[in-house]
Amino acid sequence: MENADTIVAGEVLRADTESFDVAQLPPGQHFIAGEFTTGSGEEAAVVVDPSRGEVICEVVRGTAEDVDAAVAAARDASAAWRKLTPQARAEALLAVADRMQEHAELLMALESLNTGKPRDVAEDDVSSAIDCFRFAAGAQRAGTALAAGEYVEDHLSVIHREPLGVIGAVTPWNYPLLMGVWKIAPILAAGNTLVLKASETTPLSTLKLAELTSDILPAGVFNVVNGRGTVIGTRLAEHPDVAMIALTGSVGSGRAVARVAAESVKRVHLELGGKAPAVVFADADLAGAAKALRTGGFWNAGQECGAACRVLVDESVAEEFTRILVDEISEIVVGEAGTAAELGPMISRDHFERVLDHLARAKEDGVRVALGGGALAGRGFFVAPTILVDVPVGAACTQEEIFGPVVTIETFASEDEAVDRANEVPFGLAASLFTENTRRSNDVAARLDAGTVWVNDHLVISNEMPWGGFKGSGYGRDLSAYALDDYSRTKHVMHSTAR
Template sequence: MTFSVLDPASLLVVGTVPDQGLTDARSAVDAAARAFPAWRRTPPRRRSEILHRAFELMIRDRDELARLISRENGKSLPDATGEVTYAAEFFRWFAEEAVRPGGDFGESPAGGTRTLVTHRPVGVAALVTPWNFPAAMITRKIGPALAAGCTAVVKPAAETPLTALAIARLLTEAGLPDGVITVVTTTDSSGVVGAWLNDERVRKISFTGSTAVGRVLLRHAAGRVVNSSMELGGNAPFIVADDADLDAAVAGAMIAKFRNGGQACTAANRFYVHSSVLEAFVSRFGAEVENLTVGSAADGAAIGPLISAAALRRVTRTVDEAVAAGARISHRATLPDAPGHFYPPTVLVDVPVGAAILKEEIFGPVAAITTWTSDDELLDLVNDSEYGLAAYVYSGDLARALRLGEAVDAGMVGINRGLVSDPSAPFGGVKQSGLGREGARDGLREFQETQYLSVDWPA
């Protein structure tokens, strides 16, 4: 059996892939379990060389991969090209981390022994990735898993499996042995992932997706106490202080809000603009939004479609409810005359503090703006959320910006910049936004267990 992958801009089929089921899921674990002993014994330098070669191959094929992402995901070509570059960097970063596994050695306080601390691979890992960044979410998990000496089974989103398969082929070309990574494409996500979590050979799950699904997986993982990393939902606040450089704030807002059409867990959703600069900010920001071109990547548009008809209905309903609650549409881009799942980039002002749109993850090209007057009031509003992934702070006073950033309940804060993601930085959130970190040295540790050896050491 197979299933079709659709271009959300044209609604045309761009490819078909196998619709794999429970038998295939178990076979993938069989392969990973067989490959694990040899892969964990593979010298770190060799693992590093394979990852670095995979980085080089992704850069070699950057344009082709970007076109593939645009076709199955719908994002603009500049967005897709930027994603490929970012995704490849995870292979390069973890190629470098693979040869620096770390450890410790020292005398115990009581004397008579030495403590040797080392790190070993967790084992077979199940990697589950979303559709919104089909290259970066894969490499951000595969990179550290391979560097640590783990083997893995991978389930990409059914909306965007073609990019995952392309990256798997590049890993094979880079010299990765058979069975170390197996991609399972399926429309039965819960069945396949459930089978993996029930398999005693799977010792790790790394999931990126919604908080609701993350809760389900954590309950399932608890049954066997499976090592779990969860990168879940977000509802990022974007703070503009009265002393902010408004041109810089607008430029940052365009990135933080409209990268990938707002379909990012780090996307700015709630805009808190100081009342004294509201009019000036909205005027400049709104003008930029109205100038955004919406349409197919093939036509050079800056903003592509939402991923599905269901996503389009959800964003439409969210905005309609906000307007019914008192919000007002101040600026909007123009929609194309095209069949795709397009929603116009929209600026909402006069959004009531208690509006649902400020509580929910929009996952679309909509900026909801409200105002504040004091820092204490601001922090009460910002931290009144179950999420805590990303936040953005713009202020002309760096010390004030840092104080606000440290007071925000978020795992990542952009200070006077609209982008927080970096392979060398620990990506992750607090509260309902997840568990663990990806990227940096922290990302490698997520795929390792710490072991210590207590060595008799007579005086």
């Protein structure tokens, strides 16, 4: 699995028994027009439990023809779904939320099995996904637009918000259920129908959601096609009957989808990577900042695009803060799904090895490991919670998205330097700052080039507030009423009233 010199001291909390009844697994098939189907492909993807490194099941791989079938089903369902009143669509989405609530324990257990998430993380994912449906159901009943009126003499202007039609969505492996719902809920609430491609690594909770809601949502409104992004995502992006492609994933995936979508001038919604800086000023509550970064940097094992993976701390308090942070992170319990752990495994063997490679490169660059720094022994894909210090300006570990339980610590000498360094990366998804100075917090937050900025905390997310980035982190907004705007179009109808 790894070289001996990458093993670090520490134990993984192991589960005593199997944590999931395999009889509850969803069919490993596509979900098209309200039914599960094997489709036209002859290949299957192996789904692995990352806590144990063992095979869970296989899921069929789709083809472009399967995408075409799903898009046709979504197109056929579009006319009736878009004509429903906001109240009727809201009732359907609230029914989905209620169904998820009824099966919350099952969804949590399945998500833990497929992703290795500790129970608290899986529970937060499921509860947040349920609330996302409930928020979208209400928000689409209270849409806002420019008031109708005579803006030109003898002409009445009326603004309509219309569904786009069929939308294609591609969702990531790190939050398969939650990021899926961040797309599904507002897309359906806005009156669109949907064809979704889940990650091949973590498709199970998305397929289970389709199974659980098959009697609530009309056939064809919500479809799932499994398979490779290069096949399924590409076909969705180029399909003439798909009005928009929405993707949460890597920068490379976003560029590829945008290039293909440009051929048909298709609308694109991209939520891509991040390298979130956390700026700790000398007047900050250092212990409070360390506690915030315990969650902000290591939630979901750092496999989080908004993770506080890059800490910039005032040089006058850097030594003290590093000691506090190392003490705080040393308390994190690493464990398998089904245990009371705080931090789970990397999602796959490939990603596990990718994170270890980043750590090896950092050591070669002269970076010092203050905590962790390698793999944990035994089964599964576990990397120890890691803090890297003595990091030179511009080091690769501060510029590239590691996407694991790894936090780097750099120092700065002035406020201007802190802001410049925080903004130097090509990403702009999220950032945070820690200070007791209110004027500083307002000014620095305005100068940080990120779509979300937290003050004295990190990675607190609300369904009422938008989520999305700047620069290489993409464009478009998930969550909030802004998502409903993204998934609809504005039409101006002007009536001549002259008599």
